[in-house]
Each structure stands twice: as structure tokens, then as C-alpha cells.
Amino acid sequence: xxxxxxxxxxxxxxxxAQVSLxxxxxxxxxxQRVVGxxxxxxxxxxxxxLGYVPNAxxxxxxxxxxxxxxxxxxxxxxxxxxxxxxGAIAAASDQGSLVMVGSxxxxxxxxxxxxxxxxxxxxxxxxxxxxxxxxxxxxxAMTEELDGQRRAGGGYAFVSEHHIPGHVVLPDNHGGxxxxxxxxxxxxxxxxxxxxxxxxxxxxxxxxxxxxRGAEAGGVxxxxxxxxxxxxxxxxxRAAARELLDGGCRATALFCVSDVMAMGAxxxxxxxxxxxxxxxxxxxxNDVPTMRRLTPPVSTVRLDLETMGRTAMELALDRSASGxxxxxxxxxxxxxxxxxxxxxxxxxxxxx
Amino acid sequence: xxxxxxxxxxxxxxxxAQVSLxxxxxxxxxxQRVVGxxxxxxxxxxxxxLGYVPNAxxxxxxxxxxxxxxxxxxxxxxxxxxxxxxGAIAAASDQGSLVMVGSxxxxxxxxxxxxxxxxxxxxxxxxxxxxxxxxxxxxxAMTEELDGQRRAGGGYAFVSEHHIPGHVVLPDNHGGxxxxxxxxxxxxxxxxxxxxxxxxxxxxxxxxxxxxRGAEAGGVxxxxxxxxxxxxxxxxxRAAARELLDGGCRATALFCVSDVMAMGAxxxxxxxxxxxxxxxxxxxxNDVPTMRRLTPPVSTVRLDLETMGRTAMELALDRSASGxxxxxxxxxxxxxxxxxxxxxxxxxxxxx
DNA sequence: CTGTTAGCGCTTTCAG
DNA sequence: CTGAAAGCGCTAACAG
Numbered sequence: 001x002x003x004x005x006x007x008x009x010x011x012x013x014x015x016x017a018q019v020s021l022x023x024x025x026x027x028x029x030x031x032q033r034v035v036g037x038x039x040x041x042x043x044x045x046x047x048x049x050l051g052y053v054p055n056a057x058x059x060x061x062x063x064x065x066x067x068x069x070x071x072x073x074x075x076x077x078x079x080x081x082x083x084x085x086x087g088a089i090a091a092a093s094d095q096g097s098l099v100m101v102g103s104x105x106x107x108x109x110x111x112x113x114x115x116x117x118x119x120x121x122x123x124x125x126x127x128x129x130x131x132x133x134x135x136x137x138x139x140x141a142m143t144e145e146l147d148g149q150r151r152a153g154g155g156y157a158f159v160s161e162h163h164i165p166g167h168v169v170l171p172d173n174h175g176g177x178x179x180x181x182x183x184x185x186x187x188x189x190x191x192x193x194x195x196x197x198x199x200x201x202x203x204x205x206x207x208x209x210x211x212x213r214g215a216e217a218g219g220v221x222x223x224x225x226x227x228x229x230x231x232x233x234x235x236x237x238r239a240a241a242r243e244l245l246d247g248g249c250r251a252t253a254l255f256c257v258s259d260v261m262a263m264g265a266x267x268x269x270x271x272x273x274x275x276x277x278x279x280x281x282x283x284x285x286n287d288v289p290t291m292r293r294l295t296p297p298v299s300t301v302r303l304d305l306e307t308m309g310r311t312a313m314e315l316a317l318d319r320s321a322s323g324x325x326x327x328x329x330x331x332x333x334x335x336x337x338x339x340x341x342x343x344x345x346x347x348x349x350x351x352x
Numbered sequence: 353x354x355x356x357x358x359x360x361x362x363x364x365x366x367x368x369a370q371v372s373l374x375x376x377x378x379x380x381x382x383x384q385r386v387v388g389x390x391x392x393x394x395x396x397x398x399x400x401x402l403g404y405v406p407n408a409x410x411x412x413x414x415x416x417x418x419x420x421x422x423x424x425x426x427x428x429x430x431x432x433x434x435x436x437x438x439g440a441i442a443a444a445s446d447q448g449s450l451v452m453v454g455s456x457x458x459x460x461x462x463x464x465x466x467x468x469x470x471x472x473x474x475x476x477x478x479x480x481x482x483x484x485x486x487x488x489x490x491x492x493a494m495t496e497e498l499d500g501q502r503r504a505g506g507g508y509a510f511v512s513e514h515h516i517p518g519h520v521v522l523p524d525n526h527g528g529x530x531x532x533x534x535x536x537x538x539x540x541x542x543x544x545x546x547x548x549x550x551x552x553x554x555x556x557x558x559x560x561x562x563x564x565r566g567a568e569a570g571g572v573x574x575x576x577x578x579x580x581x582x583x584x585x586x587x588x589x590r591a592a593a594r595e596l597l598d599g600g601c602r603a604t605a606l607f608c609v610s611d612v613m614a615m616g617a618x619x620x621x622x623x624x625x626x627x628x629x630x631x632x633x634x635x636x637x638n639d640v641p642t643m644r645r646l647t648p649p650v651s652t653v654r655l656d657l658e659t660m661g662r663t664a665m666e667l668a669l670d671r672s673a674s675g676x677x678x679x680x681x682x683x684x685x686x687x688x689x690x691x692x693x694x695x696x697x698x699x700x701x702x703x704x
Numbered sequence: 705c706t707g708t709t710a711g712c713g714c715t716t717t718c719a720g
Numbered sequence: 721c722t723g724a725a726a727g728c729g730c731t732a733a734c735a736g
Binding site: 086 | 405406408410411413418420427428431441445450452453454455466469474496615619642645646658
């Protein structure tokens with residue numbers, strides 16, 4: 001459905017103020033001191049009286065500015081994306097731009113679709129905040145779409161690696177996860193489990209790689225690290241914990257590649273009577289706000305998500321630079337009480 | 353910044369496919385079976401080859417559809433608004449519309465600004481998900497703005513009472529809070545405290561009124577209910593708890609008008625060594641996801657936020673109905689362990 | 705089914 | 721500083 005009836009237009013205003021269309025345009029939407037104060041006043045009053053609202057589409061079409069940007073993410077209720085969105089929205093707002101949000105719920109088709117729609121809207125910039133998908137077809141299609149965006153004079157930027165040319169805000173997934181793995185190893189853990197999401201998400205790959213590398217550095221051979229894959233979500237975390245338990249858990253520590261998964265896992269573990277960290281240490285990634293409030297507070301790696309979103313939007317909006325930039329974001333290890341040294345007790349899942 | 357260079361246009365496609373502009377339009381963006389398969393094929397291929405992307409602004413201007421809607425909320429990282437946004441975005445998506453999000457951070461000026469901008473974008477619908485502000489100037493300005501939106505053929509809807517004519521999705525703030533007050537009274541609490549946000553937010557008023565009414569019904573006179581006001585945020589909740597403690601708390605139960613405030617309050621209480629619920633019972637409102645995960649899990653009132661957002665968007669998008677509709681949303685009391693019967697011990701803030 | 709012809713509402717040269 | 725005129729890219733009557 002489009003808007004059928006129309007409101008007052010610029011010519012209505014011009015007529016009411018007894019000036020030419022061009023003058024009205026300059027007075028209302030043009031730069032400053034270009035129209036005589038007398039006319040300007042008359043025009044502004046007429047506009048107010050008539051309830052004139054400029055038609056952004058006409059403005060855009062006539063070569064004016066659009067001042068809109070697009071943001072593609074998976075799910076706004078996921079605190080990870082919400083934080084990124086907050087930063088991106090704030091940055092856009094600072095430059096006077098409106099943000100259009102597309103929720104993909106992890107579908108690459110939907111993601112491509114949104115980029116296309118944003119292009120149709122002639123947005124000035126697009127920020128892609130999903131995880132990159134390690135899929136050639138997707139990558140080729142997205143690359144083409146984004147090339148178009150660029151040729152049309154617009155910008156774009158990624159949050160986290162997508163293996164597609166463009167500006168990138170790159171959190172230190174590898175390093176952060178390595179610190180986590182190392183910390184666990186140093187705590188004496190010798191049998192680790194990692195609950196990863198779908199392995200075609202580049203973020204997941206990097207975190208797992210880093211974790212394994214860190215653990216190895218701490219003396220835990222990769223062969224002692226079990227890997228279980230489940231969706232990158234709270235339910236996925238729950239499922240991972242269940243699988244771990246059902247399989248006769250031999251690990252003394254569990255790394256969930258994202259906090260949201262860790263939350264689900266903690267739920268499940270607690271329900272099953274597994275004590276954290278006594279029976280099993282638990283770590284997540286991102287340091288989403290509720291992590292510190294859980295029982296026990298969960299160790300994780302902190303990323304400044306809001307700044308990441310803001311930076312990505314700034315990069316996407318910056319049409320000055322020539323080449324593509326990569327902004328590295330540090331990851332900070334945050335140890336809380338969900339991690340403890342391995343005790344002499346053999347961990348089991350039968351005690352409170 | 354607007355997009356300067358332009359990509360291929362419909363006429364480029366038409367020329368390449370050797371057909372008229374109109375035919376190309378019909379084939380690409382028009383309805384179905386209206387163009388011969390042969391031409392259609394040629395046109396589609398030309399479009400693909402050229403990388404044609406329709407100009408949504410031109411389409412909108414030419415009387416086509418815009419398929420965009422606006423959503424105004426306070427802060428996307430607040431789980432309350434995130435949940436509403438999710439529902440609203442999903443509903444819009446179902447109807448093929450893109451959502452533009454405006455974050456007001458509780459500024460009425462910004463709110464009016466966004467509505468204005470959305471109007472300029474000729475959005476089909478606007479959903480206002482802030483709390484209503486009990487302010488005449490605001491209300492008058494907003495009413496006028498929304499009248500314009502309607503006259504222009506667009507729709508709009510509120511989430512929660514704004515005292516402005518329009519569709520409304522109305523959670524049972526009063527009833528839910530009353531149940532809370534009653535429950536506390538029935539638990540034996542005789543001295544209550546309520547941490548309310550700015551009293552010009554209608555949501556706050558309704559919740560407090562309801563709470564007091566419920567407590568009275570349970571035998572607690574209104575005079576035994578202390579009220580402390582702080583911002584409607586986590587920090588506000590913290591501040592409220594601090595004030596309560598500093599004032600020499602006589603209440604045995606604290607009602608925070610929103611979960612987010614309750615989270616802050618719980619933080620502060622715990623830090624101060626006040627045991628919940630032993631020393632003080634705590635209740636919130638909304639049943640945001642993390643409430644059940646806190647220690648102790650916090651009693652609250654559940655609202656189906658996502659459905660509320662979805663419903664509001666549907667109402668705003670529905671241009672069929674004649675009058676304004678009000679959709680009531682039930683509130684469900686959720687008692688968890690942050691509430692307990694008052695013990696014989698006089699509550700104090702000095703014990704673990 | 706397909707082509708022609710007007711605009712949608714605004715910004716912008718280009719003249720005065 | 722102000723007015724007149726030419727589109728921006730597309731859809732929507734109208735004709736064929």
C-alpha cells in the first residue's frame with residue numbers, strides 16, 4: 001500500500017506565500033542566507049500554516065540527499081546485535097541519517113534481499129552486522145550487490161570478517177578465544193569441550209581456532225578438545241549442554257562461542273544438577289550485559305559492541321577514503337566465577 | 353550526502369531489451385501476466401546483465417508504493433523495546449515493508465522529529481512505542497503531526513496509552529500492578545516502597561496507581577506505601593535502591609515499575625548486603641528474559657511484548673478500519689523467589 | 705499485449 | 721536575490 005492522497009506540496013506553499021516554487025524550495029530546504037528575510041518569513045509561515053512536510057522521495061529523486069542508511073542484522077532481540085545496532089544508529093543519527101533495519105534471522109537469502117532493497121532505497125551506507133557466511137555462492141552474490149552499491153556512490157562496511165572486499169570492523173575473535181583457552185589450561189583443565197555454532201559462520205571458526213590454539217599453548221592437545229555444534233542461539237546452547245551431558249561428559253570446562261549460547265547452556269546444566277564451576281567450568285564470548293548477573297557470573301571475553309557498531313557505520317558513511325580500511329577491535333578477557341581450577345574430584349553430573 | 357552517480361535506469365534496460373519504457377516497467381516491477389513471455393525474458397535478462405536496481409524514490413514519487421514503515425522507540429538495547437521492535441519488524445516484514453527505526457532516548461523533541469522525518473519519507477505506517485508523555489505541548493504537537501500522517505493516507509498506532517487519538521495496544525498496566533500489590537499484601541507485607549520513573553510517563557502512573565489499589569485491596573493503606581522517583585532505567589533502579597537504603601528502609605517489599613529498574617535495584621541491594629527476599633522482597637514489571645535468571649529470580653508481571661509490537665504494526669498498517677481500535681493486552685502475574693512472606697525478623701540492611 | 709504521453713514533488717541550472 | 725524551465729526515474733492512464 002502506498003500513500004494515496006497527498007498533502008500540501010511545495011507549490012502550494014509557494015502559491016500561498018506568493019513566491020516562485022524555486023524560492024520556496026531555497027527558503028525551506030536549501031542552504032541558509034540565500035533568500036531575503038522578508039520572503040523567507042512569509043514562506044516559512046505559509047509552510048507551517050499549511051502543515052507542509054517535504055517529500056523525501058521527490059527530494060531524493062531531484063538529486064537532493066536521501067539521508068538514510070541500512071543496517072542488516074540477524075535479530076534485534078539478541079543483545080549482541082542490539083548493542084551493535086545501538087552504536088550504528090547513534091552514529092547515523094549524529095550525521096542526520098535515518099536507519100532502516102533488516103532482520104535476517106540468519107538467512108543468507110534474506111540478507112541479500114535486504115541489501116537489494118536498501119540499494120533500491122538509494123541508502124548512503126549499508127552496515128552488515130551478521131556473521132560472514134563461508135559460502136561461495138553467497139559471497140559472489142553479495143560482492144556483486146555491494147559493488148553496485150559502491151558504483152552508485154554509496155558506502156558499506158562489515159562488522160566481523162565476511163571475506164568480501166570492503167571496510168571491516170574486526171574484533172579479535174581469535175586472540176580473545178585464545179586467551180580463554182589459555183586461561184582454562186592454566187587453571188588445570190585438561191579435557192575441554194567447545195560448543196560451536198554452524199561452522200560456516202566465519203566468526204565461529206575464528207573463535208574455535210583461537211580457543212584451540214590458546215589451549216594448546218597452555219598444554220592441552222587439540223585432541224583433548226571435543227567439539228559439538230549447535231545453532232548459534234540460546235536453544236543451541238541448551239542443546240549443546242544436553243549433548244555434552246548425554247555423551248558422558250569427560251570435559252571439565254565448556255566454551256560456548258557466544259554468550260547467548262552460554263546462557264542456554266548454563267540453564268541446561270543447572271537444571272541437570274551440574275554445578276558450575278565445581279563440576280564444570282563455563283565460558284562464553286562477547287560479555288553481553290547479563291553475563292555478570294548470572295549465577296555464577298560467567299567468564300567471557302569483552303568486546304565493545306556499541307563502539308563496533310558505531311565505527312562500522314562511520315566507515316560506511318565515510319565517502320572520503322580511497323581504499324578499504326580494517327579497524328581492529330581488541331578483546332578483553334573477563335574472568336568471573338564460572339571458571340575455577342580443576343579440583344581433585346572427577347567431575348560428574350550427578351551432584352547438586 | 354546523497355548518492356551522486358547513478359546506476360542503470362529503467363530506460364537503459366528498455367533500450368537494451370528493445371522495448372518501451374512502459375513495458376519494461378510492467379515486466380520488472382508490475383504485476384504478473386501482463387507482458388508476453390518472450391519480451392519478459394529479454395527484459396529480465398537485460399536488467400540482470402546491466403545490474404539494474406529500481407529506484408524506490410522514483411517509484412514512490414510516481415505513485416507506486418513505498419513499503420516502508422517507521423518505528424519510534426527509546427532505546428533498542430533496552431530489552432523491553434527490543435522485544436517490541438522484534439514483533440513490529442516481523443509484522444512489517446510479513447507485509448513486505450521495511451522498517452526505519454528512530455531512537456529517542458526519551459526525548460520528546462526527538463520523538464516529534466522522527467515522526468516528522470517519517471512523514472517526509474511517506475511511510476505507510478508509524479508505530480510509537482515510547483511511553484506516553486503527560487505533557488500538553490507534546491501531545492498537541494504530536495496530535496497534529498499524526499493528523500497529517502493520516503490525512504496523507506498513512507496509519508499509525510501506539511504501544512501503551514498516549515492520550516492521543518489513534519489505535520492503541522494497551523497492556524493491562526493497572527491490573528498487572530494491582531495483582532502485584534495484592535500479592536505482596538497477601539504475603540503479609542505492610543510497608544511497601546515503589547520505585548517509579550518520571551511521573552509524566554503515563555505507563556508509570558498507571559502501574560503505580562494499580563499497585564497502590566492492589567495493595568489497598570490487600571489491606572495496606574496507601575499511606576504505608578513510600579514512593580521514590582528515579583529515571584526509568586537500570587541506573588534509576590540503582591539510585592532508587594540506594595535512596596531506599598539511605599533513608600533507613602522501613603519497607604519490606606520494593607516494587608520497581610520496570611524490570612530494567614529492578615535489575616539495577618537488585619544490583620545495588622546485593623552490593624549493600626541486603627538479602628532478597630529475606631530482608632526485602634522485590635518485584636518488577638514486564639518479565640524481560642533475564643528476570644528469571646537473576647539471583648534470586650525476580651517476581652514480575654509478564655507482558656507479551658513481541659505480540660504487542662506485532663499487533664501495533666498490524667493496526668498501523670491496516671487502512672481498512674474506520675475508527676480507532678484499542679487492543680487490550682493481558683498482564684500475567686509471575687511469582688518467583690524474590691518475593692517471600694514477611695518473617696518475624698525486622699528487615700535490616702546489615703546482614704548477608 | 706505494447707507503446708505514448710503525462711506527470712509525481714522537488715532541486716537546479718540559467719536568466720533576469 | 722528571485723523566477724522560469726528542465727528534468728531526476730518511474731508508474732499510470734490512454735491509445736493502438
